[in-house]
Amino acid sequence: MNETHTALLQALHDEHAPALWRYALRLTGDDQLAQDVVQESLLRLWNSPEILEQGEPASRAWLFTVARNVVIDERRSARSRREVRSPDLPDVSRTDPIDSALDAWVITDVLTQLTPDHRTVIVRAYYMGQSVAELAAELEVPEGTVRSRLFYGLRALRLALQERGLTRR
Structure with missing residues (x-):
């Protein structure tokens, strides 16, 4: 045009x-x-x-x-x-700060039960957002080792939460 x-x-x-x-x-x-x-x-x-x-x-x-x-x-x-139109908006879901604090406390406690290798890769991958390649370079281990530690660390984390009755079996 x-x-x-x-x-x-x-x-x-x-x-x-x-x-x-x-x-x-x-x-x-x-x-x-x-x-x-x-x-x-x-x-x-x-x-x-x-x-x-x-x-x-x-x-x-x-x-x-x-x-x-x-x-x-x-x-x-x-x-x-x-579509069904409604003049009323649905209630906004609000998270309870006490529940969030308790969840954080339980996860922190369970993470301390993991081996240092498993805990390191889980925290850095899921909380710090690092990729497998970044973790491998930083920890000076192969990427396959990082993936293995993540897999077994998450498995141990789930088992520890199940033992506390916090997840489904």
């Missing part, structure tokens, strides 16, 4: 977007969906430069027709039929 089309589209947007949004809002009753309809209509206009060349009245009529069709398509979509 050339600069003339871009300038025409910008002018059409500036002039018609507010009215187009009000029209879409009246059709949908949903502010966010109305904004999406305006964006989709302008995108389709951007992809149809021949409409821009017809001039301002034709482009405006075309935009409003496209907006109406976008709303109809949305209403007919399977997603729209399956």
